[in-house]
Amino acid sequence: MERCHLVNGRQKNVVIIGGGPGGYESALVAAQLGAQVTVIEQTGLGGAAVLTDCVPSKTLIATSDFMSRFASAGRLGVGFEGTDEDQHAQAHAKQVNERILGLAEAQSRDIRAQLESVGVRIKNGRGRIAGPGRVTAELTGGGTEELIADVILLAVGCTPRVMDTAIPDGERILTWQQIYDLTELPEKLIVVGSGVTGAELAHAYLGLGCDVTLVSSRDRVLPGEDADAATVIENVFRRRGMKVLNRSRMAAARREGDEVVVTLEDGREVRGSHVLLAVGSVPLTDDIGLDKAGVEVTRSGHIPVDRVSRTSAQGVYAAGDCTGVLPLASVAAMQGRIAMAHSLGDAVAPLNLRGVCANIFTDPEIATVGYSQADVEEGRIEARVVTLPLSTNPRAKMRNITDGFVKLFVRPGSTTIIGGVVVAPQASELIYPIGLAVQNRLTVDQVASTFSVYPSMTGSIAEAARRLHEAEI
Ligand SMILES: Cc1cc2nc3c(=O)[nH]c(=O)nc-3n(C[C@H](O)[C@H](O)[C@H](O)COP(=O)(O)OP(=O)(O)OC[C@H]3O[C@@H](n4cnc5c(N)ncnc54)[C@H](O)[C@@H]3O)c2cc1C
Numbered sequence: 001m002e003r004c005h006l007v008n009g010r011q012k013n014v015v016i017i018g019g020g021p022g023g024y025e026s027a028l029v030a031a032q033l034g035a036q037v038t039v040i041e042q043t044g045l046g047g048a049a050v051l052t053d054c055v056p057s058k059t060l061i062a063t064s065d066f067m068s069r070f071a072s073a074g075r076l077g078v079g080f081e082g083t084d085e086d087q088h089a090q091a092h093a094k095q096v097n098e099r100i101l102g103l104a105e106a107q108s109r110d111i112r113a114q115l116e117s118v119g120v121r122i123k124n125g126r127g128r129i130a131g132p133g134r135v136t137a138e139l140t141g142g143g144t145e146e147l148i149a150d151v152i153l154l155a156v157g158c159t160p161r162v163m164d165t166a167i168p169d170g171e172r173i174l175t176w177q178q179i180y181d182l183t184e185l186p187e188k189l190i191v192v193g194s195g196v197t198g199a200e201l202a203h204a205y206l207g208l209g210c211d212v213t214l215v216s217s218r219d220r221v222l223p224g225e226d227a228d229a230a231t232v233i234e235n236v237f238r239r240r241g242m243k244v245l246n247r248s249r250m251a252a253a254r255r256e257g258d259e260v261v262v263t264l265e266d267g268r269e270v271r272g273s274h275v276l277l278a279v280g281s282v283p284l285t286d287d288i289g290l291d292k293a294g295v296e297v298t299r300s301g302h303i304p305v306d307r308v309s310r311t312s313a314q315g316v317y318a319a320g321d322c323t324g325v326l327p328l329a330s331v332a333a334m335q336g337r338i339a340m341a342h343s344l345g346d347a348v349a350p351l352n353l354r355g356v357c358a359n360i361f362t363d364p365e366i367a368t369v370g371y372s373q374a375d376v377e378e379g380r381i382e383a384r385v386v387t388l389p390l391s392t393n394p395r396a397k398m399r400n401i402t403d404g405f406v407k408l409f410v411r412p413g414s415t416t417i418i419g420g421v422v423v424a425p426q427a428s429e430l431i432y433p434i435g436l437a438v439q440n441r442l443t444v445d446q447v448a449s450t451f452s453v454y455p456s457m458t459g460s461i462a463e464a465a466r467r468l469h470e471a472e473i
Contacts, residue, residue: 017127020047022155022320026336040127064207129289193278307350370419
């Protein structure tokens, strides 16, 4: 139902800077709530999420997963008849990348059409706050437009961090936004950074048949994740032939003819054909007029917000990666929706990060929700924990799945499920029942007594809940 929010007899003006998930989802909500909405976007609708980061990387991973299934076909009794002994599936970089970019552009077009269909005005260009309630758009085609805004939403996102000693050239020294322009697969790829982006892309290229070295500054890959899950992934990486260099921090990267040389801080050198830099992101908050409206900014350049996405300045909200809250498309979109509901007077529930389901798209995937093992170990919450390896799950055996587990965290006393980890192929599809349990404070017995399909991977979630009942929490 459309409601109309009037200021002195006119519709409220909402101006959104940035058309990624934080921006475009907000625009849809604001239009539904009856506001006059303008989105200013300098690159393309859908933002980095759709055009360079989330969508392209997951599409690349879909191809890589497909290749991995070929590689394991023999173990399920499948051979390729009439072929040479050494025949194997091969990925063609040009076709793979064309498909990825085509898919991203199509999704961007869909978002534009969806926004236009609900009456959102789109300005192609760069937005900047000009003063309280005023935004200017420097239009891509030339000229400037000044917009009056009752509500401003900043959803400008982030860009890859670049080090002075390793400047990307788009050919062999690459950020994750430049890899889709390659026409051939890297022969010897060095991935620097073993956080989520580094781990996902290192594994994707390994699956595509590249020789991959992962340079990780920490003791293990995925340092911010569940330690058991990260250990499974690191073991899988090594077993499949990836070279993982732990406690190895990059000092510099340079080109030497057709080679790249990565120098580590201890003086060692790693040579390859290409290097992919995944060493973090920086917010795009420079020169967007934050000072003109009195919007506070942290030393890292992030815009602090409260749980309804308000910044320090009245009428100015922020959503997504530029807030530094949690760099996920789903969180950006939720922050944006909350901002619009709050500013336009609709019912609003403040952001609750405990209910966020997150996933790392390696193979197996790591999906998490709610409290973590680190929260328990560092005393932030008291919980009983049960971990069930997938090797005992009948469906996993049928599918030749050997790596992975289900882990549940339960609050003693109330016996409610407060968190979980799933390490499995397509864990992203398996975390939702645990997410429902966490969000709705279900008890272990409620989960244990819910039917699961036999045989199924979700059977392990019900089984883990039964184990917790037996443990008499
Ligand atoms: C490799 C990679 C993979 C990822 N995979 C996932 C995933 O699988 N799932 C997930 O949930 N998250 C994923 N993420 C995170 C996700 O991409 C971000 O959380 C999400 O993009 C944040 O959305 P946003 O709207 O804040 O910013 P963005 O998507 O970055 O959009 C911001 C937009 O603002 C525009 N902009 C900036 N400044 C201005 C200005 N002054 N004027 C006009 N326009 C401007 C930019 O051009 C951009 O289009 C991934 C990130 C990376 C790096």
